[in-house]
Amino acid sequence: MTSLSDAKQGQKKKLSLVKTLVENLRAAISSGDLAVGEKLPSEAALTELHGVSRTVVREAVAALRADGMVEPRQGAGVFVTRARPASVSPLQIIDNKRLSSVLEIIELRTAVEVEAAGLAATRRSIAQEADIFEALSDMEAAIASGQQTEPADLAFHIAITRATNNPRFEQFLTMLGLDAIPRAKLESGAAMARDAQYMAKLRDEHLRIADSISERDEVAARAAMRAHLEGSHARYRKIFRDSSQSHHTNS
Amino acid sequence: MTSLSDAKQGQKKKLSLVKTLVENLRAAISSGDLAVGEKLPSEAALTELHGVSRTVVREAVAALRADGMVEPRQGAGVFVTRARPASVSPLQIIDNKRLSSVLEIIELRTAVEVEAAGLAATRRSIAQEADIFEALSDMEAAIASGQQTEPADLAFHIAITRATNNPRFEQFLTMLGLDAIPRAKLESGAAMARDAQYMAKLRDEHLRIADSISERDEVAARAAMRAHLEGSHARYRKIFRDSSQSHHTNS
DNA sequence: GGTACTGATTTGTATGATGACTTGTCAATA
DNA sequence: TATTGACAAGTCATCATACAAATCAGTACC
Numbered sequence: 001m002t003s004l005s006d007a008k009q010g011q012k013k014k015l016s017l018v019k020t021l022v023e024n025l026r027a028a029i030s031s032g033d034l035a036v037g038e039k040l041p042s043e044a045a046l047t048e049l050h051g052v053s054r055t056v057v058r059e060a061v062a063a064l065r066a067d068g069m070v071e072p073r074q075g076a077g078v079f080v081t082r083a084r085p086a087s088v089s090p091l092q093i094i095d096n097k098r099l100s101s102v103l104e105i106i107e108l109r110t111a112v113e114v115e116a117a118g119l120a121a122t123r124r125s126i127a128q129e130a131d132i133f134e135a136l137s138d139m140e141a142a143i144a145s146g147q148q149t150e151p152a153d154l155a156f157h158i159a160i161t162r163a164t165n166n167p168r169f170e171q172f173l174t175m176l177g178l179d180a181i182p183r184a185k186l187e188s189g190a191a192m193a194r195d196a197q198y199m200a201k202l203r204d205e206h207l208r209i210a211d212s213i214s215e216r217d218e219v220a221a222r223a224a225m226r227a228h229l230e231g232s233h234a235r236y237r238k239i240f241r242d243s244s245q246s247h248h249t250n251s
Numbered sequence: 252m253t254s255l256s257d258a259k260q261g262q263k264k265k266l267s268l269v270k271t272l273v274e275n276l277r278a279a280i281s282s283g284d285l286a287v288g289e290k291l292p293s294e295a296a297l298t299e300l301h302g303v304s305r306t307v308v309r310e311a312v313a314a315l316r317a318d319g320m321v322e323p324r325q326g327a328g329v330f331v332t333r334a335r336p337a338s339v340s341p342l343q344i345i346d347n348k349r350l351s352s353v354l355e356i357i358e359l360r361t362a363v364e365v366e367a368a369g370l371a372a373t374r375r376s377i378a379q380e381a382d383i384f385e386a387l388s389d390m391e392a393a394i395a396s397g398q399q400t401e402p403a404d405l406a407f408h409i410a411i412t413r414a415t416n417n418p419r420f421e422q423f424l425t426m427l428g429l430d431a432i433p434r435a436k437l438e439s440g441a442a443m444a445r446d447a448q449y450m451a452k453l454r455d456e457h458l459r460i461a462d463s464i465s466e467r468d469e470v471a472a473r474a475a476m477r478a479h480l481e482g483s484h485a486r487y488r489k490i491f492r493d494s495s496q497s498h499h500t501n502s
Numbered sequence: 503g504g505t506a507c508t509g510a511t512t513t514g515t516a517t518g519a520t521g522a523c524t525t526g527t528c529a530a531t532a
Numbered sequence: 533t534a535t536t537g538a539c540a541a542g543t544c545a546t547c548a549t550a551c552a553a554a555t556c557a558g559t560a561c562c
Contacts, residue, residue, distance in 0.1 A: 016545070018313065036428065037401045042512060053547045055309070058513090062269065062310040063317035074513045075555030082428040108419040111366030112359070119358075168359040267514070293543060304516040309544090325544045326523030 017052050021060040024050070029069055030083050040070065040078040102236055105176065110229040112172055113157060117209060117225035120163035121218040128163035132210050135159040139206065143199050156206060160225075163213065198235075205231065268303050272311040275301070280320055281334050291321065291329040353487055356427065361480040363423055364408060368460060368476035371414035372469040379414035383461050386410040390457065394450050407457060411476075414464065449486075456482065 028034045041049060046057045061078055064070045067085040072078040120128070139152040154173075161169035205228040212221035279285045292300060297308045312329055315321045323329040371379070390403040405424075412420035456479040463472035 018545085022317070036405065044512080053545095055306070055546060055548090058306070059310055059313040059545095061513095062313040066273070066314035066317040072513060073555080074553065075511075077512065077555090084425075104417050104419045107366075107370075107417050108363070108423060111420075112362045115358075115362030115365070166355050166358050168355045169362075172359060269514085295543085306515060306517090310514095312544095323544060324524075326542080327525075328543060 017056045018059045018063070021046075021050055021052065021056060022063045025060060025064060026067075026069070026085075029064075029080055032083070034080050036080050036083055038080050039076075040080065042077060103233060106229060106233045106236065109173075109176065110226060110233070112169060113160070113229060114222050114226045116161045116164050116169045117213065117221040118218045119166065119169075120160050121213045121216050121221035123165050124163040124213055124216075125165075128159070128165075129214055132156070132159045132163060132213060136206055136210050140203060143203065149199075149202075153202075160209070160213065201231075268307045269310045269314070272297075272301055272303060272307060273314045276311060276315060277318075277320070280315075280331055283334070285331050287331050287334055289331050290327075291331065293328060354484060357480060357484045357487065360424075360427070361477065361484070363420060364411070364480060365473050365477045367412045367415050367420045368464065368472040369469045370417065370420075371411050372464045372467050372472035374416050375414040375464055375467075376416075379410070379416075380465055383407070383410045383414060383464060387457055387461050391454060394454065400450070400453075404453075411460070411464065452482075 025034075025040070034040060040046070040061075043054055043057050043061075046052075047054050050057075061070060061072060065072065069080065069082050069085055070078050071081050120132075124132075135152065135156040135158075139149060139156055141147075142149045142152045158170055158173055161173050164170075205224065208224040209221060209228060212224050276285075276291070285291060291297070291312075294305050294308050294312075297303075298305050301308075312321065312323060316323065318333075320331065320333045320335075321329050322332045371383075375383075386403065386407040386409075390400060390407055393400045393403045405428075409421055409424055412424050415421075456475065459475040460472060460479060463475050
């Protein structure tokens with residue numbers, strides 16, 4: 001025991017007792033020594049174990065709670081909620097350069113947006129329906145005027161998630177942000193983006209989704225959204241193939 | 252002036268003193284009211300200003316320090332180092348207290364996990380199949396020994412996302428952490444958690460999912476996962492109803 | 503068999519005390 | 533004058549104690 005004070009004196013001087021205790025606990029949690037859902041030793045036990053006062057223990061727990069790693073419950077104990085600090089959003093580590101990463105994200109989007117389309121079909125309000133069609137016409141306007149279509153595209157999809165009346169769906173898509181609508185224009189799709197045929201197909205897919213939601217046809221809405229995103233997946237997979245081929249011929 | 256205690260009682264019911272103080276300070280900092288480099292009021296001043304004890308003040312500062320927003324210097328004071336927390340994850344704004352929030356998250360999970368189950372059924376490797384069944388038996392062991400089942404439950408679901416061979420699915424679930432498996436045992440489900448009938452049903456649903464994935468039956472896997480999560484949704488909605496009823500009778 | 507009570511455990515908050523460190527003041531000194 | 537050194541006030545770090553509030557497991561009771 002008194003391992004903390006010893007360690008502290010063993011090192012230079014710095015490291016406050018709280019900081020060392022936080023590091024210890026954090027290590028124990030992320031190493032799985034304290035598994036998710038498990039209960040930490042009680043404050044009394046921690047004071048005993050580490051040879052520090054309750055103040056130190058409480059401040060250390062306060063720090064972990066701020067990280068979202070633990071959650072104390074009065075009368076019950078302190079419980080581990082996450083193995084890693086919540087501050088690092090795992091999905092944020094999207095390597096936009098790698099097309100495989102883009103494909104992975106599209107697949108995850110498919111999961112969420114197909115469900116969103118189905119829920120939107122059953123729950124949408126009149127106003128939300130109008131918003132969807134408005135986003136649709138914005139997109140068409142962007143196509144007609146040759147502007148960037150990505151923001152309008154994203155707005156259309158967000159309008160649908162909003163129509164689920166479950167804010168988490170919109171949060172999810174907003175979190176992905178423009179990463180969700182990959183950079184076709186940038187990578188190699190400059191030609192494709194101006195391809196009238198491609199744009200028409202995109203518009204048609206969107207229209208089909210919007211119509212299904214409008215008609216409260218859940219099954220059709222799901223199918224249309226899935227077709228749209230799987231089409232998108234296929235298109236980017238094609239880009240992947242083409243670019244790697246051209247890469248080969250170049251080298 | 253005891254502004255904190257007043258505010259606390261003014262709101263619903265809960266919200267610890269530490270949390271409210273943290274929010275206040277955080278707001279003051281990000282609003283520029285307390286500029287970067289500036290020194291916070293001393294502990295004594297803060298206790299006076301907000302009408303709380305030093306314990307509360309110190310834990311609040313410990314939380315801000317964990318966020319990297321302030322840095323205390325012994326003998327000198329506490330200084331602002333950043334205007335914004337080091338990083339914020341967008342979905343993090345989950346109010347675990349509100350059951351409606353839990354229900355929303357379950358719905359989002361349903362979207363992701365139903366798709367994951369389908370993908371897992373088509374893509375799983377032999378090893379991944381084994382991992383799923385291992386998680387399943389861990390869960391059964393937890394039930395049998397009367398341990399907490401939530402961690403094992405989460406592990407089972409994560410094993411499935413892993414079998415999609417798309418790391419984004421696992422990242423998504425890991426991001427939610429235990430928020431994804433709401434606190435049945437904690438809130439009001441102490442009785443439910445020990446309910447053998449409930450546990451048997453849970454086990455049966457899990458088994459059905461695992462079997463479908465094992466047999467590479469995509470449709471069945473999706474259906475089983477959806478049934479499982481929609482059942483979960485219904486169960487928590489029931490808790491919501493019951494608790495609000497009991498609340499009414501109490502008041 | 504279910505219900506209400508009770509006591510032990512645990513976190514939340516308050517308070518007082520002591521030590522260590524930082525900073526500014528100011529007199530003593532070269 | 534400029535530098536040094538002691539000193540005091542202010543501040544955070546830590547410890548110890550106490551009580552309140554919530555939880556939980558067992559127990560007695562009906």
